[in-house]
Amino acid sequence: MSNKANTQSLLSILRKTHLAEWEATPSIHDTTAWLDDLIHFLFPNNHLPKRNAYEGVLKKNQIDLENLLLSYLEPSGLQIEEVVTEFYNSLESIYHDLRQDAVKIYEYDPAATSVNEVIVSYPGFYAITVYRIANKLSLLQVPMLPRIVSEYAHGKTGIDIHPNATIGVPFMIDHGTGIVIGETTVIGKNVSIYQGVTLGALQVAKSLAEVKRHPTVEDNVIIYARTTILGGNTVIGKNSVIGGSVFLTKSVEPNSQVFNTHQLRITVKETA
Incomplete structure (x- = not known):
């Protein structure tokens, strides 16, 4: 040709x-x-x-x-x-x-x-x-x-916020880079979210398009940096604080504090 x-x-x-x-x-x-x-x-x-x-x-x-x-x-x-x-x-x-x-x-x-x-x-x-x-x-x-x-x-x-997400008023994003808020996410009033937070789905499939795939975050919750919360049945109860670098796939009761317990080890180098 x-x-x-x-x-x-x-x-x-x-x-x-x-x-x-x-x-x-x-x-x-x-x-x-x-x-x-x-x-x-x-x-x-x-x-x-x-x-x-x-x-x-x-x-x-x-x-x-x-x-x-x-x-x-x-x-x-x-x-x-x-x-x-x-x-x-x-x-x-x-x-x-x-x-x-x-x-x-x-x-x-x-x-x-x-x-x-x-x-x-x-x-x-x-x-x-x-x-x-x-x-x-x-x-x-x-x-x-x-x-x-x-x-x-x-x-x-x-900052990636799906237009179909439900977000109450007021809402705070601090810094923001890397935040992902999925389509069926529900966020209550007076919620604060820091950079790198993902509110996502546990699994992705076209057949789940009409299913609630993303978490619910109730009123007065703070979610600190680099935390990932997944799943449509996952509910973060009101007045809770989720610390940085936490990975959650199950619900948290109201008034909870959730922190990553990984211990940082620091030693001092010996000098000659």
Whole structure:
């Protein structure tokens, strides 16, 4: 077969594949641009809109979301206008939840000098912000978009929160790099999680897609760095503290303290 024939065969395959798959996929560029604009509207840092511009900025963002959904969804399959209206009607509640998250991080972290510092510079807060936006879209049955924005935040922060997870308010992530929160995880109110924590599944199989595979963490729990908690039947009882580098696959009663008992051995070298 000639090089020209090989090329034509490839082009034919690509056309068929792209038509079948990519027409039902939103633009990554447009999706992240919409998300960035929304977050900058909620938390503008020092780039404040003029007092009479707030309504126009929000309306543009709303139109952008509607156009984004129309670009890859059939209107008959999802009531796009109703979904967009419901999302923006919930934005005030999302904003208040995020303010509580930011205050929780500020009050808990001795290195934080202000709530505003948390909002503009903490990767954990950014990941929570994107999660709460993505979670609302997911609850509204919007396909694809919640996962795309979640993975955008994952790439920027190293924090992987599935948009279908259930997370109460307030919620604190400190440092954050390497955190994984799986799809069916349920997290209560006033929970704090440190870097490297995994809330994952004991086993992975496509047949378990509709099963609760990830743990439940009740109210007022602290989970320290590099701890792994696995399993859909695993429940961390309220007011518990899980120390660093713990591996758990069974439930913990409320008010428990769980620590890794591995003893560190330190000796002093003899000097000549």
